[in-house]
Amino acid sequence: MSEIPKFIKKKNKDGDDCLILNPEYEKYRVRQRYSIYLKKSGIPPFYYDIEFDDYFGEKNSEAYKTIISYANNLDSETTNFSHLYLYGNNNTQKTALACNILKTGMRKGLKAKFVSAGVLISKLMKVQGYSTDYEADKFITDLKNSKVLCIDDIFDSNKTLFWKREESKHLIIAEWDTFLREIVSSNTKLILTSNFYIDNIKNDYSGSLFELIDRNFITLELTENVKRQRKSDLIKAISNDTISENECT
Numbered sequence: 001m002s003e004i005p006k007f008i009k010k011k012n013k014d015g016d017d018c019l020i021l022n023p024e025y026e027k028y029r030v031r032q033r034y035s036i037y038l039k040k041s042g043i044p045p046f047y048y049d050i051e052f053d054d055y056f057g058e059k060n061s062e063a064y065k066t067i068i069s070y071a072n073n074l075d076s077e078t079t080n081f082s083h084l085y086l087y088g089n090n091n092t093q094k095t096a097l098a099c100n101i102l103k104t105g106m107r108k109g110l111k112a113k114f115v116s117a118g119v120l121i122s123k124l125m126k127v128q129g130y131s132t133d134y135e136a137d138k139f140i141t142d143l144k145n146s147k148v149l150c151i152d153d154i155f156d157s158n159k160t161l162f163w164k165r166e167e168s169k170h171l172i173i174a175e176w177d178t179f180l181r182e183i184v185s186s187n188t189k190l191i192l193t194s195n196f197y198i199d200n201i202k203n204d205y206s207g208s209l210f211e212l213i214d215r216n217f218i219t220l221e222l223t224e225n226v227k228r229q230r231k232s233d234l235i236k237a238i239s240n241d242t243i244s245e246n247e248c249t
Helices: 023-040 062-072 094-107 117-127 134-144 166-184 199-204 207-216 226-248
Strands: 007-011 017-021 083-087 112-116 148-152 189-194 217-221
Touching: 023 094, 062 083, 062 094, 062 217, 083 094, 094 112, 094 148, 094 189, 112 117, 112 134, 117 134, 117 148, 117 166, 134 166, 166 189, 166 207, 199 207, 207 217
Parallel strands: 083 189, 083 217, 112 148, 148 189
Antiparallel strands: 007 017
16 A cells, blocks of 8 residues: 555635545656566666766767657657667667666656667577467567667677577578568667667668668767776775775874
């Protein structure tokens, strides 16, 4: 039972007591739903408490402002059939920003899902052809039924063992092509993160996949390296603690 009452008493214009929906109860229910959505989203727990405000990069950059605007309008028709491709080197906070887009969606009551590209392509390979893997099929269907979907580290061939086998490469390309086309033609908003610019898709995968991404996605490059900033902040924190201890002795 919640300690926050669902209804509260209020006097009407005639001075009689009447029950109205408690605004605080509604806020509580939103927080409760968000907590449930978050645990079911697939977002790694590391990103649960990292928010947009924790971004170390330039917050006046066009890339960051576009990401914020997209997140805030997830429940608006303005983002229907529009998708994001976030790319940059390692430690540029692509995944953290993508997770925050998902969390913004969940706070709006939207079903959001996170999956690594390596896990997803493995599931897709298990259900291709005439093979039947009910667990993998259920997993994929759940992703397709989400309103916002993030695929992390896509198009990194080193992230899947299937790519090591020459005969599997054409199947992987075909599976990505089929899955992504289905998603972009649905009402699911798709966020892809990658270490590679989209030209790599044309060179390493196929021209068809490249055209699909180039035509349907807003490509945003992230350049700020969070590792250097974290190390700098850690050094400052240690230095400040050392100074404080010396002042006390």
